[in-house]
Amino acid sequence: MDIFLQQIVNGLTIGSLYALVALGYTMVYGVMRLINFAHGDLVALSAFVGLTVYTQIFGESITALVAVITVFMFTAAIVAVVGVLLERLAYRPLRTAPRLSAVVSALGAGLVIQNSVMLIWGPNMKIFPSNIFPSTIWEISGIVITFTQVMILGLSSVLMVGLYFFINRTKIGTAIRAVAIDQDAAKLMGINVNRIIMIIFVIGSALGAVAGLFIGAYYRGVTFDMGWMYGLNAFVAAIMGGIGNIPGAMLGGLMLGLFNAMITGYISTQWAETFTFVLLIVILIFRPTGILGEKVAEKV
Amino acid sequence: MKKMLPKFAASLAVCSALVSASVAADVIKIGVQAPITGQYANEGQSIDNGVRLIVDQYNAKGGVLGKKIEVVSCDDQGTAQQAAICAKKLVNEGVKAVIGSYTSGATEAAQTTYFRAGVLQTSDGTSDSLITHKYWTFFRNSFPNSAEADYTAKYFVDVKKYKKIVVLSDYSSYATDLGDATIKALKAKNANIIYEGKIKSGTQNFTATLTKIKSMDPDVIYFSGYYTDGGLLRAQQIQLGIKADFVGGDSNDNPDFMKLAGESAKGALLINVPTPDILPYDIAKTFLVDYKAKYNSMPASIWSLMNIDGLRAILFTMDKIKSEDTKAISDSLHTLKDFQGITGPVTFREDGERLGGGYMTYEIQADKSYKIINQ
Numbered sequence: 312m313d314i315f316l317q318q319i320v321n322g323l324t325i326g327s328l329y330a331l332v333a334l335g336y337t338m339v340y341g342v343m344r345l346i347n348f349a350h351g352d353l354v355a356l357s358a359f360v361g362l363t364v365y366t367q368i369f370g371e372s373i374t375a376l377v378a379v380i381t382v383f384m385f386t387a388a389i390v391a392v393v394g395v396l397l398e399r400l401a402y403r404p405l406r407t408a409p410r411l412s413a414v415v416s417a418l419g420a421g422l423v424i425q426n427s428v429m430l431i432w433g434p435n436m437k438i439f440p441s442n443i444f445p446s447t448i449w450e451i452s453g454i455v456i457t458f459t460q461v462m463i464l465g466l467s468s469v470l471m472v473g474l475y476f477f478i479n480r481t482k483i484g485t486a487i488r489a490v491a492i493d494q495d496a497a498k499l500m501g502i503n504v505n506r507i508i509m510i511i512f513v514i515g516s517a518l519g520a521v522a523g524l525f526i527g528a529y530y531r532g533v534t535f536d537m538g539w540m541y542g543l544n545a546f547v548a549a550i551m552g553g554i555g556n557i558p559g560a561m562l563g564g565l566m567l568g569l570f571n572a573m574i575t576g577y578i579s580t581q582w583a584e585t586f587t588f589v590l591l592i593v594i595l596i597f598r599p600t601g602i603l604g605e606k607v608a609e610k611v
Numbered sequence: 612m613k614k615m616l617p618k619f620a621a622s623l624a625v626c627s628a629l630v631s632a633s634v635a636a637d638v639i640k641i642g643v644q645a646p647i648t649g650q651y652a653n654e655g656q657s658i659d660n661g662v663r664l665i666v667d668q669y670n671a672k673g674g675v676l677g678k679k680i681e682v683v684s685c686d687d688q689g690t691a692q693q694a695a696i697c698a699k700k701l702v703n704e705g706v707k708a709v710i711g712s713y714t715s716g717a718t719e720a721a722q723t724t725y726f727r728a729g730v731l732q733t734s735d736g737t738s739d740s741l742i743t744h745k746y747w748t749f750f751r752n753s754f755p756n757s758a759e760a761d762y763t764a765k766y767f768v769d770v771k772k773y774k775k776i777v778v779l780s781d782y783s784s785y786a787t788d789l790g791d792a793t794i795k796a797l798k799a800k801n802a803n804i805i806y807e808g809k810i811k812s813g814t815q816n817f818t819a820t821l822t823k824i825k826s827m828d829p830d831v832i833y834f835s836g837y838y839t840d841g842g843l844l845r846a847q848q849i850q851l852g853i854k855a856d857f858v859g860g861d862s863n864d865n866p867d868f869m870k871l872a873g874e875s876a877k878g879a880l881l882i883n884v885p886t887p888d889i890l891p892y893d894i895a896k897t898f899l900v901d902y903k904a905k906y907n908s909m910p911a912s913i914w915s916l917m918n919i920d921g922l923r924a925i926l927f928t929m930d931k932i933k934s935e936d937t938k939a940i941s942d943s944l945h946t947l948k949d950f951q952g953i954t955g956p957v958t959f960r961e962d963g964e965r966l967g968g969g970y971m972t973y974e975i976q977a978d979k980s981y982k983i984i985n986q
Contacts, residue, residue, distance in 0.1 A: 314826045317851070321818040436839055441873030448850060455851050530815040530843060532871050540814065575819035580809055583819075 313453035318576045319569065324460045324529070326568020327467040331522035332545030333552070333560040334474065335515035341491045341555035342511050343406075345413050349397055349421035351542015353390055353516050356424055357523030358533040359432045361386040362439055379443060386524055387517040393424075394516025395509055403505075421538070429535040436534050439527040459529050467525075470518060471561045478557060483510060491555070547587065551594055553601025562602060638681045639674070639935060641666065641922065642706035642730075644697045644721060646689035646713050654713045657911035659684050661919045662710050664898075664905055665926075675929045687712050691720035698724035706730060707935055708925050710918050715741060722749055729937050731944075733921025735914045739788070742962045747941045749963040752921035753914065754884065756789045757796070758968035759861060763833065763882055764796035766972060766985055767858075773830040775805045777855070779820075779844070781812040781836040789860050790835035805829055812840050817847050825853045835860040842871025849875035856880060858972075869979045880984070881973045884913050884954065889983065895953045913954065920952035924959075 332354055339347040364385050369378045401420040405413045447458040478484040489497040490507045498504055526541065527533050544567060552563025570590060574583045594602060643662050646655035666680045674680050683704045685697035694712060698721035701709055708731035712718045715736030725732045726746040734741070735753040742751060767773045776797060780790030790807075797804055805827050810817050821844070824832065832848060832855050834841050841863040848857055849872075859868070861883040869876040885891075887899060887910050895916070902910055910916060927950060928943045929935060945963075949956040955969035973981040 314822060317822045317825070318819060321816075321822060324818075325816050436867065438867065438870040446874065448852070450852060457850055526815070531846070531873065532815070532839060532843065532867075534813075537813075537815075572819040572822075576823045580811060580820055584811075 314576070316454045318572045320454060320456055320460065321576075322569035322572030323565060324463055324568070325571070326565040327464055328522050328525055328541070328564075329545045329548045329567050330471065330561045330564025331467050331518050331525075332541055333549040333564045334471070334557065335519045336546055336549040337552070337554050337557060337560040338511050338515045340549070341557075342487065342508060343402070344410065345402060346417065346546070347397075347402075347515075348414070348417040348542070349401070349424055350515065350519055351538035351540075351545065352421045352424040352428070353394060353397075353538070354519045354523040354526070354541050355533070355535060355538030356393065356428055357386050357390040357520035358439075358527040358537070359428055359437065359535070360389050361520075361524045361527060362437055362533065363432075365443070366440065383521065383524055387520040390520035390523075391513040391516045394512040394519075397424075397516075398508060398512045403508075421542075425535060425538060432535065434535065436532045439531045439533065441531065443528045459525075463525050463529060466521070470521065474514065474518070475557060483507075487511065547591055551591055551601055553598075553603040556601065556603050559601055559603035566602075637678050639676070639678050639929075640681050640683055640704060640706040641925075642701035642704065642709035643682060643684040644687050644694065644701060644709050644711040644717070645684070646717065647684065647686035648688055651689045651713055653911040654914060655686070655689070655711075657915040658711055658713060658918045660906050661902065661910060661915045662922055664902055665919055665922055668901070669926060675926055676933060676935060680926070687717045687721070689714050689717055691716050694718070694720040695724065697721060702728040702730055707929075707937060707940075708732070708922075710734075710922050712736070713914060713918075722746060725749070731925060731937050731941060733918065733925065735917040735921075742964050745962045747963075748937070750921055750924070750944060750959055751963055751965050752917045752924075752957070754965060754968040754970070756785075757792045759789065759882065759970055760792035760796040762968055762970035763793050763858070763860075764800050764802065766882070767797065767831065767833075768800040768802050770985055771831065771856070773856075774803055775827065775829040775831075776802055777806040777808070777824050777827070777829045777832045778804060779808050779810055779832060779834045779836070781810055781840060783812060783836065785862070786812075786836035786860075793833065793835060793860075810836070810840060810844070812836060815843060817844050818851060821847055821851050821853060824855075825851055829853075829855045831856040831858055833858045833860070834863065837862045838865040838868040839871070842868040842876070845872040845879050846875045858882060864973075869975065876975045876979065877977045879975045881975065881981070882970055883973070884917075884969050885971055885983075886981070887913055887916055889981065890916075890953065890955075892951070892953065892955070894951060898953050916953045920954050920957055923952065924950050924957050 335350045336347060339345055361382055365382045397420055401416045402413060405416055444459045444462055449456050478487060486502045486507055489502055490504055494504050548563035548567040549560045551566060552559030571583050571587060574586045598604060643659050645658040646652060647659055663682055666682050669675060670679050683701060683706055685700055687694040687697045694717035702724060709725060711734055715738035718734040718736040719741060726748045731748050733750040733752050737753055737755055739755055767776060778790055778794050780786040794804060794807060806824055808820060810820055834844055841859045845857050858880045864881050864883040924944060924947060928940050932939055932943050944959055945961060948958055956967060958966040960966050971983050972985040974984045976982055
């Protein structure tokens with residue numbers, strides 16, 4: 312039983328990372344009907360930016376909570392700026408173009424970011440210092456959970472719940488939903504659509520940046536091409552939950568993490584990915600819009 | 612390109628110097644085929660430097676068979692195409708023996724050319740396919756994966772007396788090979804392997820596999836893959852509180868293993884041939900001092916020293932049988948017994964395999980240094 316619970320902890324940890332990244336995909340898709348393939352590379356970029364900020368500005372020896380929070384804020388801000396630039400340069404000029412052009416532009420932008428990371432930081436694996444979070448480990452009746460895992464689970468839950476209320480309870484959130492439903496009608500209502508899209512990219516990129524930093528702090532080793540793997544998993548998570556749907560992305564991410572851990576734990580590593588994609592296909596057959604689905608009804 | 616130019620110019624200068632010198636017939640030529648430029652450049656340069664150092668030392672004492680030795684280097688860039696060109700070039704130069712190359716691929720591409728020309732070749736490539744041709748010209752100066760597997764099995768069963776063994780590898784051909792060889796060797800010793808698994812290299816999250824392993828309560832987790840995954844495996848093993856020993860194969864022997872594992876690196880065991888600085892032999896210590904004095908750096912890795920041992924065995928045999936006939940040298944090399952090498956005793960099998968295997972087990976200390984715990 313404790314093995315089962317341990318696998319749940321394992322799955323939820325990686326799952327919440329997927330969920331954070333998936334939110335970036337789903338928000339952009341919800342508003343712009345565009346799969347932002349460069350999003351995974353923003354995650355990788357944030358890990359490198361965070362590492363540089365941490366080691367260069369603060370020095371490796373500092374573990375103070377203030378320093379860690381500053382690194383998170385600073386990195387999220389930088390990556391958010393990159394996200395906004397990405398939208399300005401790669402997506403806005405193509406907003407009226409056929410959708411395929413935008414997808415190709417997204418793939419290209421992803422390569423540009425990935426290769427820039429490689430050119431700036433080099434092709435070798437970079438390693439995060441081990442003292443970003445205290446190395447405390449709790450053991451509760453056989454189930455092990457680390458401080459870093461608690462931080463990942465805690466902070467990502469707070470961010471996700473916060474985002475949910477931001478979208479559903481605030482004025483800007485209402486504007487975002489309005490733009491998602493109909494851009495032209497939103498414009499007629501006096502909503503600045505460009506500004507809303509910018510906000511979407513700021514939030515999505517910042518959440519991705521948090522995920523990137525967590526990956527660095529938890530797994531320590533970061534490579535310039537790691538965005539592809541996390542991006543792909545998060546993309547699958549977003550589709551599973553229903554792309555365009557914010558609670559769906561969270562659910563999809565957590566489900567994907569849990570499902571992977573269970574298959575690896577009880578069947579084998581070899582089969583984990585196969586089963587994941589079989590599950591995706593099954594979900595799409597029975598619920599083509601994902602588990603929670605995009606709230607199509609609102610469009611009517 | 613700028614960086615490469617001086618090297619290129621230097622090698623050109625060396626080549627032209629050699630061409631003019633080759634008019635004098637009273638020299639014995641030794642070829643070096645190594646990746647002097649390209650991604651393995653530091654290994655290739657180290658092999659070239661080492662060979663030249665040994666040859667200088669020989670020449671200072673009057674060379675072999677009363678003749679001076681001359682080194683002809685060819686840069687194979689670690690690629691099969693360049694290796695084939697180098698092989699032809701070195702054969703045309705009339706070398707008696709070739710040292711190298713560093714990679715198994717470049718070595719294999721040149722093997723047949725040397726065999727047809729009757730030129731001796733000694734290389735550190737570990738791929739098992741290198742000795743399958745049974746060329747009388749080829750001598751492997753390193754140890755194959757199966758030797759490491761045998762050592763590991765012996766250590767696990769006879770020394771550590773592990774009762775429950777977990778073997779993990781990844782999907783790369785090297786790690787799969789080493790993992791399979793280790794499983795085979797363990798089974799031959801009737802060891803109890805409770806889990807054979809694979810992890811997907813680069814996925815970073817191995818907690819699910821490790822949690823499954825935890826439930827089996829193993830004595831040891833052996834990992835045959837690379838340090839980038841090994842370091843994380845070790846960190847996550849400690850994090851999950853799995854009490855088992857962690858033993859990593861030779862590709863875990865890298866400073867990044869320690870960085871990735873962080874504090875968890877302490878107590879992890881690594882199996883590899885000795886690193887140059889801890890070779891216990893006097894001859895090795897002298898060589899390293901001489902190397903440092905001449906090049907103001909250490910050899911890139913143990914592989915350079917393996918190649919040097921191949922060269923030393925050949926020169927020693929030439930002197931011993933007083934002949935520069937390669938077939939005679941080869942026959943004598945095959946009967947060479949426990950020749951004192953820098954990397955340990957050198958003995959060649961009939962098919963050119965180096966016998967033995969100076970494998971050791973290191974324990975990583977709290978200060979990230981290695982302590983030899985089994986030889």
